[in-house]
Amino acid sequence: MEKALKKYGFVFTIPTFAAFFIGFIMPFIQGLYLSFCQFTTVDNAKWNGLDNYIRVFQDESFLSAFGFTVSFAVVSVVSINMLAFGLALLLTREIKGTNFFRTVFFMPNLIGGIVLGYIWQILINCVLSLVEQPLLKLNSTAGYWGLIILMCWQQVGYMMIIYIAGLQNIPEDVLEAARVDGANSIQTLIKVKLPMVMSSITVCVFLTLTNSFKLFDQNLALTAGEPAHSTEMLALNIYQTFYARAGAQWKGLGQAKAVIFCIVVIAISMLQLNATRKKEVQS
Amino acid sequence: MKRKVLSLMLAAAMTATLFAGCGSKDAGNNGTAGTEAAGTEVAGGEEKGSVYYLNFKPEQDEAWQNLAKAYTEETGVEVTVVTAASGSYETTLMGEMGKSGAPTLFQVNGPVGLANWKDYCYDLSGSDIYSQLTSESFALKEGNTVYGIAYVIESYGLITNKTLLEKAGYSVDDIKSFADLKKVAEDITARSAELGFSAFSSAGMDSSSDWRFKTHLANLPIYFEYQADGIGTTDAIKGTYLDNYRQIWDLYINNSTCAGADLAAKTGDDSRNEFLAGKAVFFQNGSWEYGNLVGDGKFTDDDLTMIPIYVGAGDEANQGLCTGTENFWCVNKEADEADIKATLDFINWCVTSDKGTNAMANDMGFVIPFKAAVESPNLFVKVDNALTAEGKTPVSWNFPTMPSEEWKNGVGTALTAYAANPTDDNWAVVVSAFVDGWAAEAALAK
Numbered sequence: 001m002e003k004a005l006k007k008y009g010f011v012f013t014i015p016t017f018a019a020f021f022i023g024f025i026m027p028f029i030q031g032l033y034l035s036f037c038q039f040t041t042v043d044n045a046k047w048n049g050l051d052n053y054i055r056v057f058q059d060e061s062f063l064s065a066f067g068f069t070v071s072f073a074v075v076s077v078v079s080i081n082m083l084a085f086g087l088a089l090l091l092t093r094e095i096k097g098t099n100f101f102r103t104v105f106f107m108p109n110l111i112g113g114i115v116l117g118y119i120w121q122i123l124i125n126c127v128l129s130l131v132e133q134p135l136l137k138l139n140s141t142a143g144y145w146g147l148i149i150l151m152c153w154q155q156v157g158y159m160m161i162i163y164i165a166g167l168q169n170i171p172e173d174v175l176e177a178a179r180v181d182g183a184n185s186i187q188t189l190i191k192v193k194l195p196m197v198m199s200s201i202t203v204c205v206f207l208t209l210t211n212s213f214k215l216f217d218q219n220l221a222l223t224a225g226e227p228a229h230s231t232e233m234l235a236l237n238i239y240q241t242f243y244a245r246a247g248a249q250w251k252g253l254g255q256a257k258a259v260i261f262c263i264v265v266i267a268i269s270m271l272q273l274n275a276t277r278k279k280e281v282q283s
Numbered sequence: 284m285k286r287k288v289l290s291l292m293l294a295a296a297m298t299a300t301l302f303a304g305c306g307s308k309d310a311g312n313n314g315t316a317g318t319e320a321a322g323t324e325v326a327g328g329e330e331k332g333s334v335y336y337l338n339f340k341p342e343q344d345e346a347w348q349n350l351a352k353a354y355t356e357e358t359g360v361e362v363t364v365v366t367a368a369s370g371s372y373e374t375t376l377m378g379e380m381g382k383s384g385a386p387t388l389f390q391v392n393g394p395v396g397l398a399n400w401k402d403y404c405y406d407l408s409g410s411d412i413y414s415q416l417t418s419e420s421f422a423l424k425e426g427n428t429v430y431g432i433a434y435v436i437e438s439y440g441l442i443t444n445k446t447l448l449e450k451a452g453y454s455v456d457d458i459k460s461f462a463d464l465k466k467v468a469e470d471i472t473a474r475s476a477e478l479g480f481s482a483f484s485s486a487g488m489d490s491s492s493d494w495r496f497k498t499h500l501a502n503l504p505i506y507f508e509y510q511a512d513g514i515g516t517t518d519a520i521k522g523t524y525l526d527n528y529r530q531i532w533d534l535y536i537n538n539s540t541c542a543g544a545d546l547a548a549k550t551g552d553d554s555r556n557e558f559l560a561g562k563a564v565f566f567q568n569g570s571w572e573y574g575n576l577v578g579d580g581k582f583t584d585d586d587l588t589m590i591p592i593y594v595g596a597g598d599e600a601n602q603g604l605c606t607g608t609e610n611f612w613c614v615n616k617e618a619d620e621a622d623i624k625a626t627l628d629f630i631n632w633c634v635t636s637d638k639g640t641n642a643m644a645n646d647m648g649f650v651i652p653f654k655a656a657v658e659s660p661n662l663f664v665k666v667d668n669a670l671t672a673e674g675k676t677p678v679s680w681n682f683p684t685m686p687s688e689e690w691k692n693g694v695g696t697a698l699t700a701y702a703a704n705p706t707d708d709n710w711a712v713v714v715s716a717f718v719d720g721w722a723a724e725a726a727l728a729k
Contacts, residue, residue, distance in 0.1 A: 008290060040399055041381040125548045135547040137488065138700050224490065228696050243374055244688050247398045247728060 035255040040248045052256035061229050062257055065237035072144065072233065073212035076151050080208045081201070083156045088163030089189075102164070106157035113154075117221020120150045124222075136223055143223040143231035150218055155211065159204045166200030167193065195281045202276040209272055213265045234261050332621030333361040334629045337376055337386040339610065341369050342574070346646035353638055360625050373399070380615070387618040387626040390431070392609040393683020394516070397423060397430055398728065404430040405614040405623060411631040412612075412653075421652040423611045431611030434634070435649040438667040438677070439499055439569030440589040440604040442576070447480055447564045455588055461530065461595035468538040471564060482538035484563035487549030488699040495551075495567055496532070497695035498682045500592070501717070502605060504528040505681045507596040516684040518725040522718040527594040529710055535567070536702045543702040567592065570663035573648060577662065589663045591670075591678070603670045604663075607680025608652070686724035693720045 030042065035052055039045035056062055087105060091098050108116070124146045125135050136143055170193060178188050194201075216235040219225070225232030225240070232240070238261060242254030338347050344366040351362035365386075367375035372390075379386050380403065391397045397404070407413050407422070407429040416422060416432065423431035441464075443455060451471050458464050468482035475481050486496055504524035509515060511523060536543040540557050558566040559581060566572075570589075576582050591602045614626050633639035634653040643649045644657040650664045659665075671677060685691060697713040 004290075011290065040402065041377060043381055044402075121548075129545060129548075132544075134544070134700075134703055137547040137696070138703055226696060227700070228693065243377075246395050246687065 031255060032259060035252065035259045037255075038248050038252045040251060048252055052252040053260075055253050056256050056260060059241075059253070059257075061232065062234075062237055062241075064229065065232045065234050068144075068231065069213060069215075069233045072147060072215070073209060076148050076212045077205060077208045079148065080152050080155050080159055081204055083152060084159035084204065085163050087156065087160045088167055091160070092164055092167045102157075102161070105160055108154045109158045111154075113217025114221045116150060116154060117218045120146060120153075121222050137226045140227055140230040143226070146222055147215075147218065147231070150222060151212070151215070154218075155208060159208065162200050162204050163197060166197035170196045195279070198276065198280040202273065202280065205272060205276055206269055210265060210269050213268065234264075331360050332619065332623070332625030333363070334388060334622070334626045335363045335365070335384065335386045336388040336626075336629075337372075337379060337390075338364055338366040339372050339390050340647075341366050342571070343647045343649075346642060349646065350633065350639065350642045353642070354629060354632060357638075358628075358632075360629065362629060376400075380617075385615055385617065387615050387622045388630065389613055389615065390434075391423070391611050391613055393423065393611065395683060395685065395687065395728070397611075397613075400613060401430060403613070403616055405616040406430070407432055407614060407627075410627050412627065412634060415631065415634055415653045415655065417652050417654055417656075421608065423613075431613045432630075433608040433610060433652055434612050434630075435610050435643075435647075436606060436608050436652050437570050437650070438589070438604040438606040438663055439567070440591050440663075442558070442566040442568055442572065442663070443588050443590055444558065444561065444564050444566075444582075444586060445588055446586050447561060451478055451564065455590055458590055458593075460599040461527075461593040464593050465530075465534055468534055468565070472538040480561060481540045481563050482565060483535050483540070484554045484557040484566045485539050485541050485549040486532075486535040486546055486567070486702070487551060487554050488546050488695060488702065489548060489550040489553075492549065492551035492554055493695045493699075494691070496535075496698055497691045498685070499569070499605070500531065500567065501528065501685075501691075501694060502680060502682045503531070503592060503594050503596070503678065504717075505684075506605075506678050507594075509681055510597065516681075518686075518722065520718055520721040522714055524594070524596050525714055525717060527596045528717075529713075531592065531594045532698065532701070533705065536705065539563075543705065546702045547699050570648075570650075570661055570667070573661045573663055584662045587662060589666045591675075598676075601675050603675035603677040604667045605680060606667055606671075606677035609680060609683050686721055686728050690716075690720050690724040 034042060034045055036048055036050070037045035038048045038051075091102055091105075121136060124142060128135050128139065128142055133139060133142065136146065174192060174196070175188065178192050183191065214235055215233055216239070219231070219233045219236045220239075223231040225236055229237075234257075238254050238257045241250055241257060245254075334351075336347070336351070338344060344364070347364045347366070351364045354360065354362050365375075365379075376386070376389055380389075380400075389400070391400055391404075408427060410429075412432055413422060413429055421433040421436070422429045423433070445455060448454060448467075451467070451474070453467050458467055471478060471480070471482040487493070488496070504522070504527060505520065507524045507527070508521060509517070512521075536546065539546070540562050541549065554566065555568075555572070555575060557563050559576065576587060577584060589604060591604055593599055593602065612630060614623060614630075616623075618626070633643060634651055635655045640651070640653075640655050640657045643651050644659045648659055648661045650656065650659050650661070667677070693716040694713065697709070697716040701709040701713055
């Protein structure tokens with residue numbers, strides 16, 4: 001039986017592999033190919049060499065979108081994880097109504113990004129109008145912080161659940177040993193709890209980092225890149241290049257941007273996974 | 284051994300379901316491939332072809348579906364009309380054109396939009412529909428090649444609530460120039476607390492409304508510059524009439540229902556609702572708004588009219604409404620010979636037959652630039668006809684020559700900033716976005 005499985009096992013992977021190939025690998029290869037072409041529709045492409053890639057680096061809007069994305073990602077990753085971990089600590093203390101609070105904090109995650117973006121746009125514009133500041137459309141600082149607040153509000157609950165699971169997995173005897181040794185609550189947190197939830201941290205940082213880089217819906221709905229592309233993130237910049245521009249020369253450029261974007265996101269998340277995994281410990 | 288065969292068969296079955304899944308999905312998406320075949324069968328040997336129209340205007344979807352059905356009943360030729368969701372025409376078109384069974388009939392919005400699709404446009408110069416046009420200026424031509432044919436003519440201007448205007452002590456006859464408009468608007472603003480309404484509905488700069496100013500209003504300085512220079516398009520706009528643009532924009536933002544700083548977030552609906560609620564006398568928009576303004580619980584034809592947008596340039600005594608088009612039909616060159624023929628027959632039928640012209644005028648509310656056109660019941664269209672009959676010159680639509688969407692967005696952002704804080708410095712930003720932005724974008728489009 002085992003022998004037969006070894007011999008014919010691959011047959012059972014065919015359906016999944018075929019789906020993966022058709023739905024992922026093929027489009028990816030085609031996308032890669034198109035990034036070297038000038039085209040309007042995908043089956044009518046003309047080879048264009050490295051032209052698109054050269055133009056990507058001459059495109060100021062792409063570079064500024066890259067800068068904006070990085071500064072957004074740094075702040076949002078730190079703030080989302082700090083807030084989520086703080087909430088998780090609070091909500092593992094067996095206070096009354098813990099389950100209710102967990103549900104409430106998780107809920108924003110169930111609303112779609114576009115809807116959230118428009119709701120927060122109205123909220124933020126009302127506040128800005130009250131304090132007599134320029135509205136979102138003219139205010140890139142408000143746009144930046146608006147995006148951060150929006151993403152924190154949406155993602156903190158989700159990350160909190162992961163941290164709670166991590167905190168609850170810490171064996172009671174380890175904590176008890178720390179207590180017996182005379183560790184105070186801060187020492188317990190830093191020396192015991194944090195190293196023990198490192199695997200949760202890996203997951204959460206990975207999710208928030210990639211989410212921040214790939215952010216699109218919220219960006220489109222909240223600011224749409226206004227004013228003058230200053231709050232435009234990478235994904236939105238690619239979308240705008242591809243669809244808001246008329247002429248075949250833009251499609252290949254958008255495609256080349258998308259390929260670079262993909263490589264950057266993969267590279268950054270790999271680096272991060274490596275870095276945080278090294279810190280993980282076994283109990 | 285038996286087991287091996289069984290497992291192999293199972294695996295094969297799984298793979299088969301997978302591919303069957305893909306297959307059926309394909310068939311679903313390419314509904315036209317099926318209808319094409321059906322169309323040919325009905326013809327019984329004779330190639331009839333079929334039509335697949337990717338419609339741009341969601342408001343007219345139902346009317347198009349009915350007209351397509353009527354055509355199929357009359358001729359047996361299958362007509363599929365698919366309407367792209369508002370704001371996603373280019374994306375939908377790009378997706379559909381890549382498939383087998385691509386649209387045979389689609390539309391572009393003028394020379395700039397044509398840049399994307401030129402390679403797919405069938406030359407319409409020898410077609411019947413081309414000969415039906417009332418004026419050659421309604422064709423999208425380059426040299427002798429006709430890439431597109433305008434199928435609807437629209438007008439825009441200042442939609443005016445005559446009842447309110449009378450309440451303020453004026454009539455539309457009092458407004459014959461920018462100076463008159465300014466006098467009336469400022470007088471209404473001065474007395475707005477007592478009157479209970481403002482001169483202009485909010486000039487919202489949300490994306491649902493900003494095209495009224497960054498595109499339609501911007502057409503006026505471009506039009507007067509083109510007229511003065513005797514040109515029809517340019518790579519470098521000079522901005523000769525930008526002071527006039529500023530005048531009219533100042534008038535809009537200073538005599539509005541809300542403060543200039545709030546315009547950044549005002550939507551098209553806000554503006555229309557203010558007008559419908561009788562909070563403003565003037566509302567800059569076009570003939571396509573007719574259905575939204577006139578009807579049960581709204582205005583009647585007697586309440587409204589449309590006046591030209593005066594900016595204090597050119598011959599104001601003879602200025603008409605802004606009349607033109609940005610909707611051009613194009614036929615897909617890549618389609619089958621028979622389908623191209625069927626499509627040409629269909630569009631020709633739409634603009635020549637009784638059924639077609641009636642549907643376009645009454646059901647869709649269109650004015651079509653073809654010889655057999657039926658008069659539309661649309662009030663604003665009638666106003667335009669009356670003004671033209673009086674000898675006024677319509678202002679042509681030059682915004683299809685704007686170099687790109689990006690240019691419009693740049694002007695829009697600058698206008699919004701100026702509305703929030705109308706200083707000379709902020710106007711300089713508008714001028715720069717208008718003039719320098721034009722040159723930069725025109726260079727990029729090359």
